[in-house]
Amino acid sequence: MSVSQPAAVAYVRLAPEPALPPPLLARGAIAWARANLFSSPLSSAVTLALLALTAWTLPQLFAWATTRAVWSAPDGALCRAHQDGACWAFIAQKFDYLRYGSYPVAERWRVDVVEIVGAALIAWLLWPGAPRRGLAAALFFLGFPVLGFVLLRGVASLGLPVVDTLLWGGLFVSLLTALVGIVFSLPLGVLLALGRRSSLPIVRAASVVFIEFVRGVPFIAVLYMANNMLPLFLPAGWEPDRFVPPLVGTVLFAAAYMAEEVRGGLQTLDRGQYEGAMALGFGYWTMMRLVVLPQALTRVIPGLVNNVIGLFKDTTLVAVVGMTDFLAAMDNAFKDTAWSGPTILETGYVFAGLFYFVFCYGMSRYSSAMERRLAVGRRR
Amino acid sequence: MTADARPSRTALTNDPRVRGFVYQALLVAALAALIAMGWRNAVENMQARGIPMGFGFWDQTAGFNINQTLIGYSALSTYGRAFWVGLLNTLMVGAISIALATPLGFAVGVARLSPNWILSRLALVYVELMRNTPLLLQLVFWYNAVLKALPGPRQSVSLGGLVLLNNRGLYLPRPQFGSGALIVAAALLLAVAIAFALAAWARRRQEATGLRAPVSPVAALAVVGLPALAYFAAGEPISLSYAHLAGFNLAGGLQLYPEFAALVFGLVTYTAGFIAEIVRAGVLAVSHGQSEAAMALGLRPSLTMRLVVIPQAMRLIIPPLTSQYLNIVKNSSLAVFIGYPDLVLIFAGTVLNQTHAAIQVMAITMAVYLAISLGVAFALNLFNARSALKER
Numbered sequence: 198m199s200v201s202q203p204a205a206v207a208y209v210r211l212a213p214e215p216a217l218p219p220p221l222l223a224r225g226a227i228a229w230a231r232a233n234l235f236s237s238p239l240s241s242a243v244t245l246a247l248l249a250l251t252a253w254t255l256p257q258l259f260a261w262a263t264t265r266a267v268w269s270a271p272d273g274a275l276c277r278a279h280q281d282g283a284c285w286a287f288i289a290q291k292f293d294y295l296r297y298g299s300y301p302v303a304e305r306w307r308v309d310v311v312e313i314v315g316a317a318l319i320a321w322l323l324w325p326g327a328p329r330r331g332l333a334a335a336l337f338f339l340g341f342p343v344l345g346f347v348l349l350r351g352v353a354s355l356g357l358p359v360v361d362t363l364l365w366g367g368l369f370v371s372l373l374t375a376l377v378g379i380v381f382s383l384p385l386g387v388l389l390a391l392g393r394r395s396s397l398p399i400v401r402a403a404s405v406v407f408i409e410f411v412r413g414v415p416f417i418a419v420l421y422m423a424n425n426m427l428p429l430f431l432p433a434g435w436e437p438d439r440f441v442p443p444l445v446g447t448v449l450f451a452a453a454y455m456a457e458e459v460r461g462g463l464q465t466l467d468r469g470q471y472e473g474a475m476a477l478g479f480g481y482w483t484m485m486r487l488v489v490l491p492q493a494l495t496r497v498i499p500g501l502v503n504n505v506i507g508l509f510k511d512t513t514l515v516a517v518v519g520m521t522d523f524l525a526a527m528d529n530a531f532k533d534t535a536w537s538g539p540t541i542l543e544t545g546y547v548f549a550g551l552f553y554f555v556f557c558y559g560m561s562r563y564s565s566a567m568e569r570r571l572a573v574g575r576r577r
Numbered sequence: 578m579t580a581d582a583r584p585s586r587t588a589l590t591n592d593p594r595v596r597g598f599v600y601q602a603l604l605v606a607a608l609a610a611l612i613a614m615g616w617r618n619a620v621e622n623m624q625a626r627g628i629p630m631g632f633g634f635w636d637q638t639a640g641f642n643i644n645q646t647l648i649g650y651s652a653l654s655t656y657g658r659a660f661w662v663g664l665l666n667t668l669m670v671g672a673i674s675i676a677l678a679t680p681l682g683f684a685v686g687v688a689r690l691s692p693n694w695i696l697s698r699l700a701l702v703y704v705e706l707m708r709n710t711p712l713l714l715q716l717v718f719w720y721n722a723v724l725k726a727l728p729g730p731r732q733s734v735s736l737g738g739l740v741l742l743n744n745r746g747l748y749l750p751r752p753q754f755g756s757g758a759l760i761v762a763a764a765l766l767l768a769v770a771i772a773f774a775l776a777a778w779a780r781r782r783q784e785a786t787g788l789r790a791p792v793s794p795v796a797a798l799a800v801v802g803l804p805a806l807a808y809f810a811a812g813e814p815i816s817l818s819y820a821h822l823a824g825f826n827l828a829g830g831l832q833l834y835p836e837f838a839a840l841v842f843g844l845v846t847y848t849a850g851f852i853a854e855i856v857r858a859g860v861l862a863v864s865h866g867q868s869e870a871a872m873a874l875g876l877r878p879s880l881t882m883r884l885v886v887i888p889q890a891m892r893l894i895i896p897p898l899t900s901q902y903l904n905i906v907k908n909s910s911l912a913v914f915i916g917y918p919d920l921v922l923i924f925a926g927t928v929l930n931q932t933h934a935a936i937q938v939m940a941i942t943m944a945v946y947l948a949i950s951l952g953v954a955f956a957l958n959l960f961n962a963r964s965a966l967k968e969r
Contacts, residue, residue: 232696233692233693233694234693234695236692236693240692240693241697243693243696244693244695244696247695247696247699251695251699257756288632304926354692374612396597398601398602399601399604400600400601400604403608404602409950409951410943410947411953412950413946413947413949413950414907414942414943414946414947414950415907415908415909415910415921415946416910417911417913417921418910418921418925418939418942418943418946419774421921421925421926421939421942422928422939425935425939426935426939429617429618429619429622429623429624429935429936430615430618430621431618431631432618433618433621433622433625438807491743496597503931506709510710510711510712511711513711513713513714514713514911517913517914524711524713524717525715528717539722539726542721542722543722545712545926546717546721546722548717549714550710550714552707553710553711553714554706554710556708557706557709557710558709559709561708561709
């Protein structure tokens with residue numbers, strides 16, 4: 198059998214022709230638009246209507262916030278004259294009050310220090326892969342509350358004059374409430390979750406009653422209860438600081454929700470983990486500390502962060518018992534007659550909304566990133 | 578196995594049962610001591626401050642007015658009456674908000690799943706905005722910056738002439754029932770009963786023969802047509818009264834106070850964001866193989882959705898949905914901030930401040946919310962038991 202070279206015929210191709218690019222309608226922006234925006238007559242109509250809506254509102258919103266806004270003014274007169282733009286001058290004027298409330302100006306550095314230390318510790322704690330996170334946790338849950346108390350309230354013998362909580366207000370009170378809630382409710386929640394899964398019937402019953410009671414009532418009712426009933430149950434002559442009852446209420450309320458989250462984590466844990474730990478001769482607390490809780494807590498980090506978001510949003514409610522949080526400080530700022538007007542109200546609420554959104558959205562991004570990260574390890 | 582039968586090798590202090598008993602005894606003793614101490618302090622403090630001990634305040638005259646009541650109430654009514662006014666207001670806000678938040682939440686959740694990119698993006702923006710800002714901020718925004726900033730009655734904003742909006746509230750047409758309206762109501766009830774009977778018959782027939790009957794058009798026709806027939810047969814007994822300007826204020830129509838409107842609007846838009854995510858998660862959690870199998874059997878996409886995906890998604894949607902309903906009822910207590918007279922504002926607020934009976938008032942308030950929560954949790958458990966996967 199002889200293999201012969203084909204004769205050089207003009208119409209036989211020797212090399213394959215390079216593939217043609219796919220038709221324009223099958224890839225690129227046009228194809229994407231056909232698939233995602235104009236896949237059916239109904240879809241096309243919806244797309245056009247929504248595009249028209251956005252094209253109409255977005256520029257208005259942008260102009261309201263920037264080009265038509267009043268950026269600096271001595272008082273509200275200019276803002277009242279510009280009815281169709283934001284009044285950022287109001288925020289600039291009231292910024293220090295929104296941040297610190299009536300905290301004495303000379304002592305405000307103390308608030309800054311506490312906030313910076315807290316932010317650094319939280320970043321250390323939340324960074325997956327940061328070294329010595331155990332140390333960070335110890336500092337955050339044990340050292341930081343002491344530092345915060347000493348600096349914020351003040352200890353006269355250390356040269357830090359005591360600042361009455363009547364003067365506290367603004368952003369740092371919101372952060373403080375949330376932080377106190379987290380720092381104390383998480384350990385309490387873990388204890389309650391362990392109690393609910395305990396084999397001891399009375400411990401279990403006490404935990405269930407507490408958790409279900411707190412989860413069944415609104416936060417405002419818990420705050421009212423803490424404010425009106427706690428002083429009655431204390432011995433006569435004990436006058437807790439006006440911040441203590443609402444903070445106790447916040448901690449108890451948050452602990453019940455944390456407990457349910459942690460219980461969810463405990464339930465996902467394989468029975469073999471407990472049996473393995475017991476076979477090694479671990480006692481209950483050693484088993485929980487070294488084997489069960491590290492796994493259970495890591496699994497529920499996303500849920501715990503979501504709880505923290507809820508807690509942070511709920512801190513706005515402490516205003517009902519007389520604490521001046523960020524939103525209450527904003528309401529106080531509205532009462533300044535030099536700064537009154539509809540655009541000032543809108544600007545104030547939009548600014549507060551942005552502030553809460555940035556915090557909560559950031560946390561929820563972190564939560565879902567953790568969720569993906571954890572899913573990688575457990576994927577089979 | 579009893580304790581005696583065991584070889585007594587373990588020391589008593591290491592026996593888990595003994596230790597468990599001791600721990601629990603200690604817990605009981607600590608709790609009892611705490612309660613006893615608290616009780617003694619409370620009794621002493623209440624006597625020292627002249628706070629009433631019993632529930633005698635219940636029948637005393639309240640002496641304050643409430644501007645929005647569902648049952649008769651005046652300043653001469655008792656504190657007990659004020660409690661019922663507050664409770665009914667809370668329940669009404671809860672029921673109306675639930676009824677409105679559910680369809681809105683489902684619509685947004687479906688929009689999130691839509692293949693239309695711009696629609697799903699806008700739904701996402703809505704969900705993130707609602708879920709990541711505090712409900713209180715949204716409520717005070719709607720109340721102070723939107724509703725209170727509206728013009729007065731003479732310059733009311735008119736939505737098609739039917740609905741008027743001004744700084745005194747939202748005015749809807751008020752239905753007025755003449756004699757014979759009962760016939761229309763009876764016709765409506767009958768039509769609903771027919772629709773349910775039809776659905777049951779169609780389900781039985783489908784299970785027996787696999788044939789589907791056109792239930793929804795027939796049922797819709799019955800529910801709309803029967804009352805309409807009765808309406809004209811009885812001589813048009815129902816009419817609408819519209820709000821109109823009379824002097825400096827509006828007359829006629831159904832006035833919803835701005836506090837009520839802001840509270841319901843805020844609760845509905847906020848909770849719909851959460852419901853949307855629940856619906857989306859529920860639909861996504863139904864395995865893709867389910868819809869593929871349904872399509873392979875020849876079901877059209879809409880039938881696949883209705884007969885295969887939604888029934889399975891509902892099992893995942895209902896439990897978190899119920900807890901959102903409970904959240905609506907609990908969150909309606911934010912009424913305190915905008916002055917809507919709900920249970921917390923009237924009872925845990927005004928009544929408590931007037932009578933100083935903190936423990937009694939708070940106990941009653943908590944008991945009401947607990948009763949609602951536990952009742953719903955009980956109903957949910959029944960539903961879960963019914964809808965759990967029947968496994969072999």
